[in-house]
Amino acid sequence: MTLTGLIGLPSAALSAQLVWLGAFAHVPTAYNQSALVTTTVRDGNPRNVPAGYAPLPAYRAETTVREVVRLSAAARSIRVRLSNEFSGKELRIGEAHIALAAENGEIVTGSDHVLAFAGRQGALIPAGAPLLSDPVDWPLSTLSKLAVTIFYPNETVPPAHTLYALNAWAAPGNQAGARTLMDAIAARSGNHLSEVDVVPQGGSHTVVCFGDSVTEGVASTVGAFRSWPDRLAERLQANRTTRGWSVVNAGIGSNRLLHDTPSTSALSRFDRDVLAVPGVTKVIMMLGINDIQYSRRNPAEAVSADEIMAAMGQLIARAHARGVEVIGGTITAFEGSSSYSPEGEAIRTKVNAWIRSSGMFDGVADFDAATRDPFRPGQLAGTVDSGGHLHPNDTGYAMMGDAVDLKLFARQERSD
Template identity: 40%
Template sequence: MMLKRCFPVVAFAALVLAFTAPSRAQSPTHSSWVGTWATSPYLADGGFNVRTLTGVTLREIAHISVGGAQVRIRFTNEFGLDPLTISDAHAALSAGGGSIQAGSDHALTFGGATSVNVPPGAAIFSDPVALEVAPLSDVAVTFYLPPQIMRAETYHGFADQDNYLATGDVATAQQLPQSTTIPSWYFFDGIDVPEVSSSRAIVTLGDSITDGAHSTHNANLRWPDVLASRMHDDPNLKNISVLNEGIGGNRVLNETTGPSALSRIDRDVLAQSGVRYVIVLESINDIGRLARLQTPWDEITAQQLEMGLKQIADAAHEHGIKAIGATLTPYGGANYYSDKGEEVREAVNDWIRTSGTFDGVVDFDKATRDPQNPTAFNPACDSGDHLHPGDEGYKAMANAIDLTLFAK
């Protein structure tokens, strides 16, 4: 599969060599790759002022799912308007905070070059590097952004993970000097490791509930993280990775925060290395708009959402990927709850359970709802805002997934 991103033909030999297909790219010693970590990028239009990110070093932390003897790192300029220059890039084992483990630092190259210009709309992989990473460990990706024109930036705004910024090119420092903590992942959206026997990836496609909103910061307790831990603990499934493609505020049918689920399936599901399954948990933000309509297209129906979810499942099936439907968690008491929206949620959940569209179903609604008040969360699962689970709710969601869905 090729990256579903358009980019212009460029004359830089190193850049051309650096572009690789995400799931079947060649390396000197490995022919196949599987994603171990991913995030879904979008246009930086608020939060931390990324427009100051020139002449600085970024150190970004990723909690991977499966291990490997090599890594390759994916950088993205998908929403940029200008070429993005990255130089002095490194991958290392995190030592916590902004530090890296001594002796683990490896310089990254791009077609053998130490810097690369990423065209607007493009994503690239680094060359493979012999960094051995353990399952469920933290990898630190560090890179320098030299002074350059940067009119638009690509990031994942809600990392629920501290990342770090320092002035100047200090990418080789074991501890970034005078660093600032930043809340997002910028220009970096994936890590692959070489495939081994029974390697395959699960993509979790969703909104803030998949992104892990209101889970404990820096603790990796999002439901996809807990699922990855369950996979690791099962000797028959330990080589299955989990890639979190959730975006807070995302919708199925219309763009809000990030591209809609329908418009990002090519990038976030089909183009991911080694993907064999997708768990789809989206629609609650579409439904929430019914409480306060802002545009004519906010007036959605259950049938429209079902059509959108079916298109996602159909696209997965066309590429040999199993699609697993997840029922929508309760939202009674949330600030955008409405009786009309609840009718739509229940109708969509009934359709997910009974339509036969999906290869399997995960009943997150049943796993998290209050038996005495099924339109709302079980209090033990509620983060307090009545829309997002807390840590116990995310754990209940992950534990509700039947792992036999992922048997070959």
């Protein structure tokens, strides 16, 4: 096996001397090969559902995939992180480009940059490994939208993490540097891009938003960057006392604290998806609703409020051991959703009371109070409900982003 793109060259030595911050993420997870599981829905009738992320059809050989992302902080230089961490096979990258994104999958003329890997145009990523590109010196303003385009010369299994809130396109042939992708179709998954890092123009801190589909931004307007972490990034950059912060969204749909299915559990992915993010000094943790819901769907994996709180305590201890502060996000309401039960609501209420009053966290973001119906607090307010009584709409996500107290960030800025 040739470790193309992994041999250290002068560019890699230069990169090691720079101060990097994570400025975008779409964290990796695994496909789940488990058989269907039987779940009981709200009307009491059982049904069979996939246990996890079902494998998607492979990208054909000679395919180009373009994905649009947004930086949460201004940059002097950038690099990308590609992930092959959940594959048992090598991943061949034929060519990779990054450019300013225009509309409908096009790129801005004159903005295209070829990404190199240890000075080479392509790369071979070993099974189970990530790969960082060489730095690109490119001043970019905060909230810049970028198109990352990869050409796959071989048939390639797409990443398991479906693009719930981002846009991507797949097109035949090598069109990595094309302004417009010809014969392109929408892609459910992306191009193995797991992170974009920046050498900031003035920042020094990254906050990671660690959660499930409500953090990822499911049911928000696709491609509009309307998740609550996106809203938080906008607020941080608009305030001169907090512009030194970048934001990374480490949400995965259906993520649970204590069990892997249907995605890698929070306890097992915390080191990679939070503690390994460049510049991380704070994490906002919003988890638990799927542990509650799956307790009804799959009684064999039922958990208690005490088990959820103990798992959160483990993550707090691991973060504090690395000098990372933890803000606790309360669990938003879910009455009326398909997996609601009074027993689950009792667990949610107990966990939320603990998040607010235990003193375990370095701060609290009361997402529940910001989005619940004041007259029926077990439900999302009608104005913020996307329709399924579980995920907020764009308005609800904006309210969640506004519920994070910026004083928690200004305080750390002043201490530097």
